[in-house]
Amino acid sequence: MTSPAPRQIEVAVVGGGQAGLSISHHLVRRGIDHLVFEKHAAMHVWRTRRWDSFCLVTPNWQCQLPGHPYAGPDPDGFMKKDEILAYLAGFRASFDPPLREGVAVTRVAPRPGGGFDVATSDGAYVAGQVVVASGGYSEPVIPRLAERIPAAVLQLHSEQYRNPQSLPEGAVLVVGSGQSGAQIAEDLHLAGRQVHLAVGNAPRCARFYRGRDVVTWLADMGYYDMPVEQHPLREGVRDNTNHYVTGRDGGRDIDLRRFAREGMRLHGALESLAGTHLTFAPNLRAALDEADRIYNAINASIDRHIAERGIAAPPPSVYTPVWQPAEEEGRSLDLAAAGIAAIVWCIGFRPDFRWLDAPVFNGAGQPRHVRGVTAERGLYFLGLPWLHTWGSGRFSSVARDALHLADRIEAVRHAAAPHDLAVAV
Structure with a gap:
């Protein structure tokens, strides 16, 4: 035919x-x-x-x-x-x-x-x-390590997550601290779940600063009209992780240090699994410090914009950490001992x-x-x-x-x- x-x-x-x-x-x-x-x-x-x-x-x-x-x-x-x-x-x-x-x-x-x-x-x-x-x-990204997670632990990607009630009772490990990971960790945290968060290299920014939404300031500064070839990283910026922040309840910062002070357990980047024992990179303190550095740097650029144009605005401020991890904090986690019932993979798509x-x-x-x-x-x-x-x-x-x-x-x-x-x- x-x-x-x-x-x-x-x-x-x-x-x-x-x-x-x-x-x-x-x-x-x-x-x-x-x-x-x-x-x-x-x-x-x-x-x-x-x-x-x-x-x-x-x-x-x-x-x-x-x-x-x-x-x-x-x-x-x-x-x-x-x-x-x-x-x-x-x-x-x-x-x-x-x-x-x-x-x-x-x-x-x-x-x-x-x-x-x-x-x-x-x-x-x-x-x-x-x-x-x-x-x-x-395509959702899930590491090969996931194949060896014990079958009793529910695993899902961020695209499959709906709400805290849809997960089995017990603690939850969220892997990845970009926009989805940070917001899902907050969603679980606000629901009273014990959350463990594996923190990556995602930056953060303020929601509001000096009387306005940071996005509005950056728009006025022309940041959103900057073509990729003029960005300091050029095409490399396409590989950057988005800053974590939220519009929830009218908008606010996401501060992982505050979550830790309230009981969320923070870990470094996930590295390996042996049986039920996870090992994390010793990068937690550095990751939190770098996210805060970028947060303050964005605010400082807004300060310069305000000063150069003589704009009337509330006074500037600098974020200071409300919590610091101990030297060896967040290096390991036993899934069974910690009662981890679910893992939410928030490491993006390809x-x-x-x-x-x-x-x-x-x-x-x-x-x-x-x-x-x-x-x-x-x-x-x-x-x-x-x-x-x-x-x-x-x-x-x-x-x-x-x-x-x-x-x-x-x-x-x-x-x-x-x-x-x-x-x-």
């Missing part, structure tokens, strides 16, 4: 999250034929990978999806999970995206004569251009681009691009952390990146342009 001929489309968008729908918004407005392929349901990550008490860690005013800025009653607040879902549903309803939910893209490859072959679970397509909007958080058969990756398997534009004509990335600026993977700036790519797509579509059009900034 002869296979049906591939269906022709101008642009294939892979991924139906906020990035995929943002580029779709611009393509719809320009009348550019395209399809958005989403193997699950649109925005599914926000429904399936967030715990019950989840809320934004950035103020609502930063929610600026294209044509759909936040218009609620609390721009300086932090939307909770249900409010986020309602905001995203409103964005989807604000235009009519050509969305194919439940359709997985299994392979994308350049065609010799131009364009791309796109294999999906719903048949074959040929696309003139392709936008990869599947994000950088596809992207999955195995389906993309194109020469656009570096030696570490990361996509090479300039503001999402690759050297492969007509192939783009959108929604990755620091694709262009800090907000590229967030509600705050994905619209700007999507507009940039829509301009490129339209230029390639209409002009008989030289190849370097696809890679110029």
